[in-house]
Amino acid sequence: MKTVIHNARLLGCTTKAAGYINSLGIIEDKIAFIGEEPQGFNAEQSIDAKGLMLMPGCVDLAAWLREPSLDSLTSETYAALASGITTLTYQPEQAAMVGNSAQFNLIQDINQALGHAHIRVLGNLTLDLQGERLSNMGSLKRAGCVGVTNGWQPLQSLRVQRLAMEYASTHNITVFIYPLELALAAGGVVHEGAVASRLGFAAIPSAAETVAIAQTLALIEMTGTRVHFCRLSTEGSVRLIRQAKAQGLPVTADVAAHQLFLTEMDIADFNPLCHVRPPLRAERDREALIQGLADNTIDAICSDHQPHEIDAKLAPFQQTEPGISALETLLPLTLRLVEQGYLSLEQAIAKVTSAPARIINDPAGKLQVGAPADLVILDPDYLWTLELDSMLSQGKNTPFAGWSFNGKVTQAWLSGRPIYRM
Numbered sequence: 001m002k003t004v005i006h007n008a009r010l011l012g013c014t015t016k017a018a019g020y021i022n023s024l025g026i027i028e029d030k031i032a033f034i035g036e037e038p039q040g041f042n043a044e045q046s047i048d049a050k051g052l053m054l055m056p057g058c059v060d061l062a063a064w065l066r067e068p069s070l071d072s073l074t075s076e077t078y079a080a081l082a083s084g085i086t087t088l089t090y091q092p093e094q095a096a097m098v099g100n101s102a103q104f105n106l107i108q109d110i111n112q113a114l115g116h117a118h119i120r121v122l123g124n125l126t127l128d129l130q131g132e133r134l135s136n137m138g139s140l141k142r143a144g145c146v147g148v149t150n151g152w153q154p155l156q157s158l159r160v161q162r163l164a165m166e167y168a169s170t171h172n173i174t175v176f177i178y179p180l181e182l183a184l185a186a187g188g189v190v191h192e193g194a195v196a197s198r199l200g201f202a203a204i205p206s207a208a209e210t211v212a213i214a215q216t217l218a219l220i221e222m223t224g225t226r227v228h229f230c231r232l233s234t235e236g237s238v239r240l241i242r243q244a245k246a247q248g249l250p251v252t253a254d255v256a257a258h259q260l261f262l263t264e265m266d267i268a269d270f271n272p273l274c275h276v277r278p279p280l281r282a283e284r285d286r287e288a289l290i291q292g293l294a295d296n297t298i299d300a301i302c303s304d305h306q307p308h309e310i311d312a313k314l315a316p317f318q319q320t321e322p323g324i325s326a327l328e329t330l331l332p333l334t335l336r337l338v339e340q341g342y343l344s345l346e347q348a349i350a351k352v353t354s355a356p357a358r359i360i361n362d363p364a365g366k367l368q369v370g371a372p373a374d375l376v377i378l379d380p381d382y383l384w385t386l387e388l389d390s391m392l393s394q395g396k397n398t399p400f401a402g403w404s405f406n407g408k409v410t411q412a413w414l415s416g417r418p419i420y421r422m
Contacts, residue, residue, distance in 0.1 A: 001044055001416065002035060003028050003359035008049035008377065011349045012056045013367040025056060026373045029415035034369060042378040045418075047411075049377055055349055056088025057374035057412065058331055061254050061302040062230065065119075065322070068098040068107045070393065074177040076307065076327065077116035079392035081221050081420050084331045084409040085303075087357070087364050088376035090127065093151055099124040099135055101143035108144070115420060118374070120360050122176055122225040125164050126148040132156045132166050138171045147228065147361040149176035152277065158215060165225040174226045174359070179237070180204075180278070189318045191279045195264040201318060204279055228359055231304060233278035235288035238324045242297040252359050253297070256304035257333040258324055261400065262286075272313045273399040276304075277322040290342050293351060293379050300356040303330040307395020325395030329386065331378075332405035338359040339406065375417035382408035 010022050013034065025032040033041075047214060054326050065088070079090055090107060092098040098107070104121055111119045125148045125412045127133040132363040148168060155161045156192035180195055190196045210260050211227060217240065220227055232238060232255050239333070241253045258276065263283050266274045274280055292298040306323025315380050336353050337343045357365030366403040373408035385404045388396045412420040 002032075002042065003045040003047070003416070004041065004043040005047045005049050005377070006055055008052055008054035010034070010367055011053050011346065012353045012365070015079050019241045024276050024367065026413070026416045031282045031367065031369055031371050034367060037130070037414050051379075051381070053380055054367070054380040055355045056367055056371075057376050057414070058084050058086040058352040059360070059362060060085050060305070060327070060330060060352075061089045061300055061356045061359065062256070062304045063327070064089060064091050064306045066307070068110055073110050073388055074114055074116070075392065075394045076305070077111065077114055080117045080201065080327045082349055083119060083211045083328045083415065084376040085327060085338050086376070086412065087120060087362060087413055089146065089360060090119050091151060092122055092124050092149065094129055094153065097124055097127060098122065098140070098145065101139060104140070104143040104145060105369055115414065115417070117414065118364070120146045120362060122146065123148045126155065126160070129153040131160060134167055137168055137173055140319065140348065141171050141173055146362070147174040147176050149178070149230070151178065152178050154182050155361065159218070161216070161225065161242045162219050162225040165219055169223050169225040171287070172190065174228055174236070175214050176228045176230055177415055179209050179216065181211045183207045184208035189275065190267055191264045191281045195268055195283055199267070199270065199368070206234040206236055206281065208283070209234050209278060210240060213237055213240050217244050217249065217251070220244075222253065223312040224230040224250070225320045226250040227267050230251050230299060231278055231340065231411060232289060232292070233259055233281050233285060235285045238288045238297055242295075244295065247324070254302045254356070255293065255298050256326070257301050257330050258304070258326065258399070259289055259334060260286065260337065266399065267317070267394070270317045270318050271399065272315070272320040273324070273397055275317055275320050275322050276324060287292060292335070292344060293337075294347070299351070300359060301330070301351045302356065303327050303332055305393075306395045311334065312397065323397065324332050324399065326352045327393055328391055329400050331409070332340060332407060334406045336405065350407075350412050373413055375413040376409055377411040380406055380407050382406070382410075384408050
């Protein structure tokens with residue numbers, strides 16, 4: 001099918017057309033041209049996007065989609081697409097591991113039948129995520145995994161981590177590290193600070209994250225492994241990653257969108273919707289994370305989407321499950337960073353499109369001739385409020401209910417196919 005989109009402001013474009021009003025054409029599943037329509041193009045569908053923005057679909061580095069099923073993937077991938085996310089990175093966890101090609105293929109087979117969003121998969125770093133014996137990383141890469149991780153499950157020792165990184169390096173696989181030193185975290189649920197002391201909660205010091213990062217950086221120098229650090233939350237972590245990049249180490253990092261707007265003060269009323277991992281930190285940490293984005297120390301913003309049943313957030317704070325249902329706020333919160341003057345529009349769009357795509361070596365995330373036609377039209381002037389009953393995700397566990405946002409996705413294409421229209 002041939003489609004042409006006229007009069008849109010192009011974002012995430014790799015040509016001189018970036019930021020300007022222009023046209024874009026689609027043939028089948030690829031971008032065919034940007035700019036002047038070629039003679040004889042004969043589009044079957046023509047769309048006037050005057051006053052609207054056209055951008056690549058977002059690439060989300062962290063979506064916890066739980067045990068794969070038709071029901072769960074239907075709701076979550078459609079919620080993603082309606083929110084401007086066309087590629088999700090599946091995180092393995094103990095109830096939904098990816099340790100062999102059969103488990104990888106199950107996820108892909110279910111998702112391909114739905115066709116709402118692309119799913120890229122991280123495989124297990126260790127066997128059954130137990131942190132002791134290494135997984136067959138070579139086989140996982142051949143199956144199609146874009147990296148390996150142990151998630152929040154601890155490794156038995158630094159020796160196991162070193163061996164895992166060496167093995168990953170021989171197969172040129174990126175290791176996704178969730179930095180947490182469990183001995184320092186000691187069962188904590190919130191940031192170690194004045195709020196934790198006042199509320200009487202067991203706390204997680206910033207050092208639990210920075211120590212884990214420092215140890216991993218030492219192993220990177222030893223092994224040369226390419227490592228992506230997931231969900232930075234502290235000022236010290238940003239400083240360590242900045243130094244590592246200055247030294248030329250092969251590292252990248254991301255931050256969850258909610259860490260850029262919420263702090264430890266948001267749990268002061270025992271709000272379980274603000275129970276997340278890593279915990280919400282101090283205001284100085286939030287400011288450091290934003291500065292890390294602005295100077296490219298932090299490469300990408302992700303949703304860290306973790307949908308939960310209602311019951312998971314009804315117990316006392318420390319007994320609730322951590323995590324936010326976050327697909328529907330990833331792009332709106334990112335755009336708010338532009339409104340607040342922290343990032344330029346092009347910078348912000350890159351943090352959720354081309355930058356995360358590079359981390360998983362995916363061709364998506366940019367407007368370029370020959371690139372996948374995973375596209376989103378955004379109305380920048382559309383004012384809306386996030387309401388729980390209008391959320392498309394099965395998870396309604398968000399602290400952002402009632403927040404108003406500027407900018408709304410009105411149309412989305414996946415592989416050149418128009419899938420969503422508001």
